[in-house]
Amino acid sequence: MRSLTLPAPAKLNLMLHILGRRADGYHELQTLFQFLDHGDELTFTPRSDGQIRLHTELPGVDHDSNLIVRAARQLQAASGTALGADIQLLKRLPMGGGIGGGSSDAATTLVGLNHLWQTRLGEDRLAQIGLSLGADVPVFVHGHAAFAEGVGERLQRVQLSEPWFLVIAPQVSVSTAEIFSDPELTRNTPAITVRSLLAGGGRNDCQPVVEKRYPEVRNALSLLNKFVPARMTGTGACVFGSFPNKGEADKVCRQLPDHMPGFVAQGRNVSMLHRKLAKMAQEVNA
């Protein structure tokens, strides 16, 4: 049967404010998401027997807990399809890096299988299913840079400049739950409007707590700060800085020590997943 290969791009949280804690323990956020033109890649092949089989293993994640398998099963349940899928994953994004690899894999699975199985669920419904898998899945389903509120589910599209970023991935995995349960976390940042945010400013409220717990992240920030203002994405561990062009970002990337691998990627307002879908639609209509 016909296969479909789709990208699962990374995201950056260009800023992340924590406004408070809800009764269910989750934190109210304000964050600005932009995608990177760098990410994982998934290949889906439909099966007629209804089984979901992911053929790529990830360290520490068993088959049935992988967000890809969980997303595929949720879509089966929501749509009632009798089809299954063989899935291959090309994993490029560091795990637990705050660049959303798992969430993006889940979103690409929802969007990709909805297309391949012809289950015809709307984007809002896919985002709703995605939210039950992780707070960052909806923004990847919609595929547009956004200002997010709530736990990340209330999205407002934004148009941002698309600079080149150098992203450093310190060799540690930071657990989101651990950072959100730290008593020293700032939880009372006043709400700001998207307009004032786009005029400049913002910070990452998780950064001081992660810097304190993880010297690797602190060192990556101070190294990058020698060249450009550096900030952490999400709950870490990755840190990033923006450059006026690719050449300058590449130059700093080449100077990184072995224990601090990095990559250079461009910020994108429309995700690679949605660019590829638009290209496929154009080819069908041509």
Ligand SMILES: C[C@@](CO)(OP(=O)(O)O)[C@H](O)COP(=O)(O)OP(=O)(O)OC[C@H]1O[C@@H](n2ccc(N)nc2=O)[C@H](O)[C@@H]1O
């Ligand atoms: C804060 C962000 C910003 O992008 O961090 P990163 O994961 O990307 O680093 C995300 O929204 C994270 O979303 P996600 O990674 O899906 O978090 P989940 O797995 O849903 O949450 C893990 C745990 O973190 C805590 N948590 C998470 C999100 C939130 N808004 N408040 C919380 O208190 C909860 O204890 C939850 O059980």
Ligand SMILES: Nc1ncnc2c1ncn2[C@@H]1O[C@H](COP(=O)(O)OP(=O)(O)O)[C@@H](O)[C@H]1O
């Ligand atoms: N397909 C997947 N890719 C990455 N991580 C996954 C996946 N499925 C489940 N996970 C689990 O989710 C955790 C967070 O993953 P990830 O999205 O990479 O980090 P972050 O949310 O910090 O950006 C991982 O440490 C792993 O245990």
